[in-house]
Amino acid sequence: MIFIRQKRGIIALLVALSMSSLWLFRSYLFPQNMPKAGIALSFDDRYIKEWHLLRPIFRKYNAHVTFYLTQPDSLSSEEWNMLSELSKDGHEIACHGAIHTQSIPFVWRNSIREYFEVEIFPALNTMKKHGFTPTTFAHPGGSQFWWLDQKLYQYFNLLRDVSLKKRRLGNWVFERKIDEINEIYFKPNQSKSVSALMIDISNELSEKEIVEVLKKAKNTQSVAMLFGHKPLFQTPQTGQEYGFEVEFLTYILSESAKLGLKTYTMAELSQFNKP
Numbered sequence: 001m002i003f004i005r006q007k008r009g010i011i012a013l014l015v016a017l018s019m020s021s022l023w024l025f026r027s028y029l030f031p032q033n034m035p036k037a038g039i040a041l042s043f044d045d046r047y048i049k050e051w052h053l054l055r056p057i058f059r060k061y062n063a064h065v066t067f068y069l070t071q072p073d074s075l076s077s078e079e080w081n082m083l084s085e086l087s088k089d090g091h092e093i094a095c096h097g098a099i100h101t102q103s104i105p106f107v108w109r110n111s112i113r114e115y116f117e118v119e120i121f122p123a124l125n126t127m128k129k130h131g132f133t134p135t136t137f138a139h140p141g142g143s144q145f146w147w148l149d150q151k152l153y154q155y156f157n158l159l160r161d162v163s164l165k166k167r168r169l170g171n172w173v174f175e176r177k178i179d180e181i182n183e184i185y186f187k188p189n190q191s192k193s194v195s196a197l198m199i200d201i202s203n204e205l206s207e208k209e210i211v212e213v214l215k216k217a218k219n220t221q222s223v224a225m226l227f228g229h230k231p232l233f234q235t236p237q238t239g240q241e242y243g244f245e246v247e248f249l250t251y252i253l254s255e256s257a258k259l260g261l262k263t264y265t266m267a268e269l270s271q272f273n274k275p
């Protein structure tokens with residue numbers, strides 16, 4: 001009799017455990033789709049004059065994007081005016097730190113408190129002074145760790161990391177196939193820490209590969225997150241130039257339009273996550 005009761009107790013416990021783990025991992029087990037598949041483009045650092053020149057292209061494709069601004073205290077009033085115009089166009093002006101330091105070595109040498117005092121608070125304060133209240137953040141240098149992210153969530157709704165096809169470590173080059181890069185597709189309620197695929201020329205993405213990414217976003221009803229740095233208006237000569245070809249960006253936008261993909265800002269994506 002006692003044995004049967006014990007057995008029932010164990011079964012009840014197992015059922016309770018599996019129900020609670022189903023609940024915990026519900027968003028992974030039963031992922032929700034986006035109402036409309038799309039792309040979320042973001043641009044890092046402070047190439048404000050060059051970003052401002054992209055306005056006609058964004059207007060042509062009715063695209064809204066995110067600019068992750070770093071070292072805002074170094075900007076001229078002309079650049080702040082350009083950012084205001086970009087914001088009025090419906091683009092997001094978001095935070096990429098005050099000094100653009102890599103968080104892991106910085107916190108290792110100092111502390112999380114100092115990281116906030118040096119990297120986060122001054123950036124937020126300067127931006128606020130110029131009328132911007134950023135709600136999303138991109139990790140400078142793609143350097144992030146779990147514990148710091150938990151603290152950053154007190155100030156930001158979404159944290160963006162870097163995803164590469166090609167990564168160099170000294171003489172070693174690690175390359176992933178485009179269909180193996182799965183972390184760049186946003187779906188609701190999966191994580192507030194997301195990764196975007198870099199479109200700079202150093203990542204050597206082909207037109208065929210980017211179309212594969214866009215089609216995957218369409219087929220999985222998700223949002224492909226992509227990002228770059230400096231817009232290169234001329235065809236690169238050496239391959240060592242820093243940034244992405246404007247021609248490549250235009251290609252991405254025109255192929256997206258053909259597939260009926262919607263553009264999202266990162267702040268818009270963050271609204272698909274439960275608080």
Ligand SMILES: [Zn+2]
Binds near residue numbers: 045070096140141
């Ligand atoms: Zn950066």
